[in-house]
Amino acid sequence: MTLTPDSILALAPDSGSAANGKKLATPAKWQNMNAPSEVGSAGMLWGECQGSGKDPYLVGIDLSGYVSKCSCPSRKFPCKHALALMLLYAAQPEKFGTAPPPESLQTWLRGREQRAETKEQKAEEAAKKEADPAAQAKRRAAREKKVTDGLAALDTFLKDLVRDGLAQASSRPYSDWDTQAARLVDAQAGGAARQVRRIPELLGDPAALLTHLARLHLLCEAWTRRDNLSAAEQADLKTALGFPLNQAELLAESGLRGRWLVAGLVREEEDSLTTRRTWLTDGTQGALLLDFAPAGRPLPAGLPLGAVVEAELCFAPSATPQRAVLRGEAAVVSAPLAARAKTLLDEVLERHAELLAQNPWLERSGPHLLAGVQLYPSDAGWRVVDSGGHSLPALPTEPQNYELLAEGGGQPMRLWAEWDGAALRVMGLEAGEG
Numbered sequence: 001m002t003l004t005p006d007s008i009l010a011l012a013p014d015s016g017s018a019a020n021g022k023k024l025a026t027p028a029k030w031q032n033m034n035a036p037s038e039v040g041s042a043g044m045l046w047g048e049c050q051g052s053g054k055d056p057y058l059v060g061i062d063l064s065g066y067v068s069k070c071s072c073p074s075r076k077f078p079c080k081h082a083l084a085l086m087l088l089y090a091a092q093p094e095k096f097g098t099a100p101p102p103e104s105l106q107t108w109l110r111g112r113e114q115r116a117e118t119k120e121q122k123a124e125e126a127a128k129k130e131a132d133p134a135a136q137a138k139r140r141a142a143r144e145k146k147v148t149d150g151l152a153a154l155d156t157f158l159k160d161l162v163r164d165g166l167a168q169a170s171s172r173p174y175s176d177w178d179t180q181a182a183r184l185v186d187a188q189a190g191g192a193a194r195q196v197r198r199i200p201e202l203l204g205d206p207a208a209l210l211t212h213l214a215r216l217h218l219l220c221e222a223w224t225r226r227d228n229l230s231a232a233e234q235a236d237l238k239t240a241l242g243f244p245l246n247q248a249e250l251l252a253e254s255g256l257r258g259r260w261l262v263a264g265l266v267r268e269e270e271d272s273l274t275t276r277r278t279w280l281t282d283g284t285q286g287a288l289l290l291d292f293a294p295a296g297r298p299l300p301a302g303l304p305l306g307a308v309v310e311a312e313l314c315f316a317p318s319a320t321p322q323r324a325v326l327r328g329e330a331a332v333v334s335a336p337l338a339a340r341a342k343t344l345l346d347e348v349l350e351r352h353a354e355l356l357a358q359n360p361w362l363e364r365s366g367p368h369l370l371a372g373v374q375l376y377p378s379d380a381g382w383r384v385v386d387s388g389g390h391s392l393p394a395l396p397t398e399p400q401n402y403e404l405l406a407e408g409g410g411q412p413m414r415l416w417a418e419w420d421g422a423a424l425r426v427m428g429l430e431a432g433e434g
Contacts (some may be wrong), residue, residue, distance in 0.1 A: 003090035006428075010265050010305035011066060013076045013298040021083025024049060031056050033088060035096040044109065045089055046101040049081045059085050060105040062112060064331045066304050069108050112329075118119055119215055143188050145415035147223065147241060150187020153197070154180065155220040158213055166210065169428070170203040191242030192219060217359060227426055233359075240361035245316055247325050255314040255327050258282045261337045263367040263416045264427030278303055279367035279418065279427065280313070280324075283337055287313050287324040305428060307332045314400045319358040319393045342371030345390045348419050356421075366418030367427065373415055375404055375426060384424050387412065393423040404429055 012018035027033070033047040043063045048056040057072045059081045068082035078086075089096060100106075157180055161169060177199050185194035196218055202209040220238050222229070229237065231266070264279040270357075276299050278289040294301045303309060311330035315321040343351075352365045372387040375394065382394040382401055394417075404415070407429060414430040 003086055004009060004306070005087060005090060006084060007153070007304045007306045007375075008086045008090060011086075011302060014335075015079070017076055017078075017080050017083060020080035023082035023086060024080055025087035025091070025323070027092065029084070030088070030296060032099070033085065033096045033097045034101070035089060035101050036098050045085055045096070045102065046105055047085050047088075049084065058102065060101060060108060061085060063302075065329050066307075066332065067112070067301050069105065073334060075302050110218065122369060146187045147189050150189045151192065151220045151223050151241075153183060153187075154189075154329075158220070163212065166206055169199075169209070169412070174182055174200060182309050189241045190192065191240050192216065193242070197217075203378050215360065216269050225356055230319070232319040236319055236359045236361060239316075239318070239323075245323070245325070250314045250316060250325050251327055253314060255312040256285070257312040258310075259333060259335065259337055260287065260309050260311055260313070260330075262305050262307045262309065263369075263430075264418065265302065265305050266427060268419065274299060276302060279416070279420075280309075281367055286365075287315070287321065288322050289326060303330055303409070304332065304373075308335065308337050309333065320355045320362060322362075343368045343413070344371065344382065344388060345386045345392050346388070348392070348424075350418075352419050352421065364418050364425075365421040366416075366422075368419060368428065369418050370415045370417055370424075372412040374412055375401060375408065375412070375415065377401070377405075384415070384417070384426065392419075393427045395423045395432075397425060401426065 009018045009021070012021065018279075031048040031050060033045075033343070035043060035045050045059075045061040047059050047061065049059060050056045051072065057070055059071075060069045061078075061082055064088075066078075067162060068078040070081050072077045072079055072081055074080070095147055103110075104336070155273060176371065181193040181196040184190070184196060195212070200210055214369050216409055219237075219240060223241070226234055226237060257434070260280040260282050262278065263281050264277075266273050266277040268277075272294060274293045276291040278291070280287040280289065280303075289303075291299050291302065309330035310333050312327040313324040316323045316325070316326055348365075348370070351368075352362075355362050355365050370384065370386065374385050376385070380393075382396050383391045384392040384394050404426060407413075416427045417424045418427065419425075
C-alpha cells in the first residue's frame, strides 16, 4: 500500500490524536528517521521524536500490519508519534535513512512474529478445552429460559402498545421504554433491548414506528419457533437478540484466505460503547469486521483504509454471511486487487432486499462500490445520484461529505458505501474515473 495522509489518519484512535500527529509531522521534531526495508517481511519505520523530557521517544512501525510501538506514556494505538512518523514518510520518504532499528524494536518485531504463530494454536486449544457438555447444556438452557420469559413480556408490551393506538405512544414517559429495555438486558437479550431504546426516536414517523414494532414482534415470534429454523437462521436470530459470537469456536473452523481491500471504516459511539466497522472485499465477497471498546478506551489497532491485505477470514454462521473474524494478523501487500464489480443504486436496493428476505434482522449491507455517481447536498439533505438519474439519501457525515464533494470536482465518482435500509453512508472514494 502507498501511504497517504488519508489512509494514515484513518488509523488514528480519535480526532485529537490525528490533529496532534499532524503537528508533529515535521522533520525538526525528529532526531532519527529510518526505513530499513530488510527488517521484517514488509519492512518497518523507526525514529526518535523529541518530547518534553530529556530523552526522545523511540517509535517503531511494523509495515506488515501498520502496528506501532512507542516509548511514550500514551495508551492510544497508534499514538500521535507513530502517526507523525508515517505522515512524514508519506510526504518526505527521501529524508529517511536505512539504519537498522535498536535491539528493543527488533525484539518487539520478533515477539510479534511469535505471537502471530501461536495465536491460531491458542484458539484451537481453547476450542478443544470446552467445558463439560452437560454443564454447557445446563447454562444454555438457563439462558434460553431467561430469553423466553423476556421476549414473552416484550410481546405483551408490543400488543398493548398497538391496542392503545400508536398515536398515544408519544405521550408515554421515557421510563416506559427504558424499563422495558432494562428488563430485556436482565433477560440476556441485549439486542432486543437496543431496538426498544430506538422506539422514542421513531415516534414522529408512524410508518417507520410500525415497521420497527413489526420487526420486534417478528423477533419474539421467531424465538418461539426457533426449532423450526435452519442452523444459519437460528444463528441470525441469536445475533439479533444479542447472543455473543464464540470467536474461539469460529477460529477453530477453516477460513477463507485471500487478498482483501479495506474498502471502508466507520466509527460510531452509542451509549457507553465505541464500535468500529471495517468493510473488506476480495472483489466478489464482502466481509465485515467489528471492534468494540468501552467509552473513553481506545479501540484495538485497525487495518489501514485503502490497503490490500493478505488475510484469512472466518465467517460467522448466517443465512447471509457477512460478519467475519480475522485469523492471525493481516499483512499489507503491494499487489493490486482484481477489478471490483460496480453497482448502480437500484442494484443496491435489490441486493439489500435479497439479503433481508434471508435475514430480516440485517441492519446494513456492504461494501457497495457505486459507479459513476455524484454526491451533493440539497434542501432535503445529502443525496447520491447515479448516471440513470436515480438517487438515494445519504447520511450527513460532515466534513467528510464536503471533502469528497471537493475532491470529485463535480464529476462522477466511484464511492464505497454501506446501506442501512434508509440512507447510504459514504465511506470513501475509490481512485479512478467514475
